Amino acid sequence: GGARYKDPRQPLNRRIEDLLARMTLAEKIGQMSQIERENATADVVRGYFVGSVLSGGGSVPAPQAPAEAWVEMVNEMQRAAMSTRLGIPMLYGIDAVHGHGNVYKATVFPHNVGLGCTRDPELVKKIGAATALEVRATGIPYVFAPCVAVCRDPRWGRCYESYSEDPRVVQQMTSSIIPGLQGEIPANGRRGAPFVAGQRNVAACSKHYVGDGGTTRGINENNTAASFHELLGVHMPPYYSAVIQGVSTVMVSFSSWNGVKMHANHFLVTDFLKNRLRFRGFVISDWRGLDKMTSPEHDDYITSVKLGILAAIDMVMIPYTYTEFIDDLTALVRNGTIPMSRIDDAVRRILRVKFTMGLFEDPYGDPSLAGELGKPEHRELAREAVRRSLVLLKNGKPGQKPLLPLPKKAGRILVAGSHADNLGYQCGGWTITWQGLGGNNLTAGTTILNGIKRAVQDHGTEVVYSESPDAGFVQRNKGRFDYAVVVVGEPPYAESFGDNLNLTIPEPGPSVIRVVCGGGIRCAVVLVSGRPLAVEPYVGAVDALVAAWLPGTEGEGVSDVLFGDYGFTGKLARTWFRSVEQLPMNVGDARYDPLFPFGFGLGLETQ
Numbered sequence: 001g002g003a004r005y006k007d008p009r010q011p012l013n014r015r016i017e018d019l020l021a022r023m024t025l026a027e028k029i030g031q032m033s034q035i036e037r038e039n040a041t042a043d044v045v046r047g048y049f050v051g052s053v054l055s056g057g058g059s060v061p062a063p064q065a066p067a068e069a070w071v072e073m074v075n076e077m078q079r080a081a082m083s084t085r086l087g088i089p090m091l092y093g094i095d096a097v098h099g100h101g102n103v104y105k106a107t108v109f110p111h112n113v114g115l116g117c118t119r120d121p122e123l124v125k126k127i128g129a130a131t132a133l134e135v136r137a138t139g140i141p142y143v144f145a146p147c148v149a150v151c152r153d154p155r156w157g158r159c160y161e162s163y164s165e166d167p168r169v170v171q172q173m174t175s176s177i178i179p180g181l182q183g184e185i186p187a188n189g190r191r192g193a194p195f196v197a198g199q200r201n202v203a204a205c206s207k208h209y210v211g212d213g214g215t216t217r218g219i220n221e222n223n224t225a226a227s228f229h230e231l232l233g234v235h236m237p238p239y240y241s242a243v244i245q246g247v248s249t250v251m252v253s254f255s256s257w258n259g260v261k262m263h264a265n266h267f268l269v270t271d272f273l274k275n276r277l278r279f280r281g282f283v284i285s286d287w288r289g290l291d292k293m294t295s296p297e298h299d300d301y302i303t304s305v306k307l308g309i310l311a312a313i314d315m316v317m318i319p320y321t322y323t324e325f326i327d328d329l330t331a332l333v334r335n336g337t338i339p340m341s342r343i344d345d346a347v348r349r350i351l352r353v354k355f356t357m358g359l360f361e362d363p364y365g366d367p368s369l370a371g372e373l374g375k376p377e378h379r380e381l382a383r384e385a386v387r388r389s390l391v392l393l394k395n396g397k398p399g400q401k402p403l404l405p406l407p408k409k410a411g412r413i414l415v416a417g418s419h420a421d422n423l424g425y426q427c428g429g430w431t432i433t434w435q436g437l438g439g440n441n442l443t444a445g446t447t448i449l450n451g452i453k454r455a456v457q458d459h460g461t462e463v464v465y466s467e468s469p470d471a472g473f474v475q476r477n478k479g480r481f482d483y484a485v486v487v488v489g490e491p492p493y494a495e496s497f498g499d500n501l502n503l504t505i506p507e508p509g510p511s512v513i514r515v516v517c518g519g520g521i522r523c524a525v526v527l528v529s530g531r532p533l534a535v536e537p538y539v540g541a542v543d544a545l546v547a548a549w550l551p552g553t554e555g556e557g558v559s560d561v562l563f564g565d566y567g568f569t570g571k572l573a574r575t576w577f578r579s580v581e582q583l584p585m586n587v588g589d590a591r592y593d594p595l596f597p598f599g600f601g602l603g604l605e606t607q
């Protein structure tokens, strides 16, 4: 029969060693190369023995491509990989960070900032499982998720990708989402080794190692100044959890620790993660992480390749200059700068993941899973997650009865604000495109406004929607509205585009709050944002204030709770500052004077 490595009954290490022994240097370096799908033709995948392909944010086979088109694209690349001499399957990866956000009509779950407020690990595990099914529906077996950053400063553009400022909350969610995505390690199974249960699960990637959420003033990709003790106490704990849960891969951070780029950090990647924590999966770079080691970028690429590979990155998200990467790494091995033992360690780790997840046995996407994409059960789960993520910050002015839960039976109500009827805004970044979009045509979902309309539709209540009502309108009509719901917040953003030093509510939000809430109509303000914003100036004027974070496609989860079908159970997983001058300010700090403290969240009197 065929070669030993092709026999799934052989012990894992026998398969790895048998295959490794057969591989040429070109085939080994090919396995370490991840390229972007735009340049992944069959000839390139085959000719360079490419081991992995990715979709960058928003990189899709076609606009609004259905699941079938994704499966066909992935399978075409896979056929090329399987046609190589040794037939090593390629691994396709994508950022499914709040559901399969790149894919049209996928279920978009709340971003991590909201999930942290649920404090519900079982819910998060189910979200992982549902996400895995929707990713597999497109023929993809690997996701660059979860982000396990411990965001310590909301000025960071990626703070919404972090479950919490508290490492224990991040650990709790990490320990749930990973078995959700990858499947649970059996009771008698080996913990701490890469694990993927089967073809309805995906390989996961805990990112970005390490300290990505601790940079100075939250400046993305910048420096995290911290003692080793602080790094271990604040930013490292989620990686203990991730390794124990059998995470298959770890992505290195663009950021630096005390001035040393993480992509060149041998002590943290090799000595600590691989040797101390005994991580046995593979370490992957971030996008052009080697190029970005220098300033200017790509300044001395071969040296960056040397430093990155020796630090012990195993797979490089190149993603375009693959010939240069392959040539440079080949030269570095040939001239003895990089020992073959380092290459073999990288390839062993990559093969361990591919064998463990059954990629050799099942290299192709399963078209029968297409129905999993955006299916009702997943949307119901997402709707429940939205409900559980909402945090009630204020309900009723002093001496007045609470405004929430809103009565469904009311003569006429006003819904206002930029985020009331905007599916793209409520999804945030990493949705359909890298940066996210505005409007209601980007994918399938329900806006907060439509959720409100559905909630009151059988109660004879008239809903008047005005995105930005002017003072005159309010004055002329103030006696005619029983109450108003004002939905405002941040537009979508991703990565450095979200870095923000003032954290004010972007206009026209404040104006709409002033005009409506200051105009004599009782108002509930719903804030759609990736993080706490400066709200102190408005709190007094509003009757109720709800943090909705970035809820995703299932906007009915917001109206479910506004109208009391469900109670408010969310608890802040991030300190809500009074002013940005206080930042960074986290639970446990000596100086702690928040507007709303970590763990805060009101319930409904009627709960």
Ligand SMILES: OC[C@@H]1[C@@H](O)[C@H](O)[C@@H](O)c2nc(-c3ccccc3)cn21
Binding pocket: 055, 056, 057, 095, 144, 207, 286, 287, 495
């Ligand atoms: O999408 C792949 C990875 C993702 O997993 C990482 O979390 C994230 O840091 C990231 N930034 C880019 C990226 C950044 C700038 C331009 C183009 C792409 C690509 N990626």
